[in-house]
Amino acid sequence: MADMKQEVKNIDEQQSFAVSNQSDPKNLQELTQYIQTLLQQTQDKFQAMSEQIITRIDEMGTRIDDLEKNISDLMTQAGVEGPDK
Known part of the structure; x- marks a missing residue:
């Protein structure tokens, strides 16, 4: 979760820098x-945030599957x- 917040902060900083470097x-x-x-x-x-969210959801699904198996x-x-499935 902290990694995602840091990446969003980095993207915000990059975007702010790019916009501020342009003249009016x-x-x-x-x-x-x-x-x-x-x-x-x-x-x-x-797009970057969407990809991060999808990646995290996939990782959580894998962890849940492993947990169920264990x-x-x-x-x-x-x-x-x-229980029978």
């Missing part, structure tokens, strides 16, 4: 480019029958 738009074309850049950065940030093995060793 002086005409419609510069404003359009500025907004497109900002939207692209936001989309990239959202519990089943322990129940078998203890001579207790588990």
Whole structure:
């Protein structure tokens, strides 16, 4: 969880730096480019966060499967029958 917060913070800092390095738009074309850049950065940030969330969900699913198997093995060793699936 702390890793994800740190990565989000890093992305925020990168985005802030990129936006602050651009001069204020002086005409419609510069404003359009500025907004497109900002939207692209936001989309990239959202995509990175989505991928992190999906990865974490997959990891949790694997851990749950392992935990279920370990519990089943322990129940078998203890001579207790588990619920039928």
